[in-house]
Amino acid sequence: MQPSDLLLETIKCEGGEVHHLEYHQKRLDKSRRELFGLTDTLDLSSLIKAPDEKLYRCRVLYSHTMESVEFIPYRPKEIKTLKVVPSDFTYHYKFADRSALERLLEENPEADDVIIEKEGLITDTTIANIAFFDGKTWITPREPLLKGTMRAYLLDQGFLQEKDIPSDSLERYEKVALMNAMLGFKILSHINILKS
The missing domain is CATH 3.30.470 (D-amino Acid Aminotransferase; Chain A, domain 1)
Incomplete structure (x- = not known):
């Protein structure tokens, strides 16, 4: 092994x-x-x-x-800047080897984390699933890189809705949140989202 x-x-x-x-x-x-x-x-x-x-x-x-x-x-990482980065990376299973994700971070040092875009659609960041608030509902990408456990829980609770999120539509949303097992559901305040 x-x-x-x-x-x-x-x-x-x-x-x-x-x-x-x-x-x-x-x-x-x-x-x-x-x-x-x-x-x-x-x-x-x-x-x-x-x-x-x-x-x-x-x-x-x-x-x-x-x-x-x-x-x-555990000490959470502070996220103030996200950057949308195109990639064809796949991560359907939670492998311990995160070298490809870490490489994306190394290639974009101006951001605290990157939002991975595949074929024009938002997927996840390197550390978390992502959600956007449209004024009424929290929306999460229909096709994330990895179906996280907190994401699954919040979908089961009816708190999140799945939808394709084109990367060119992000300015329509009022808020952004990251979610994973450790963060729970964390709304990011004063977040800056950069484009590639």
Whole structure:
């Protein structure tokens, strides 16, 4: 097993609780079934217990079997500038190898993160799914790079609507938010969006 073949789940542990574990379990099971043809379950609930009340990023590495579980104190990255960057990058499964995503960041040092555009449509940033507020509804791209667990939860709650978002339509939206397991749903204030 090469390190590049490992898959990753990033799970929020805070207040002694493990958050949205059922969504992470569902994605883990789906990835192992589709990539390796496996139908057994690596039961996350028996493997992950919050170490204490503090905020941790629980980093789970797996493939056919569970490789490692570690708890890392979490400090969110501050995002003030996003840049729309065209790319044909695909990331349907949450692989631990993020070198292609990190390269996009290195190539665009003027931005805190990049919004990846595919065929004229917005997908995700390198660290999160994205949503835009049109004055009535929060809209998230119909075809993200990766279907995140927080995105899935908010869609199930009816809080988000899926829609194609052309990159040339961003000025129509009033607000932008990032979402992932660790951030939750974070509305960005005073955000500057650059174009390539």
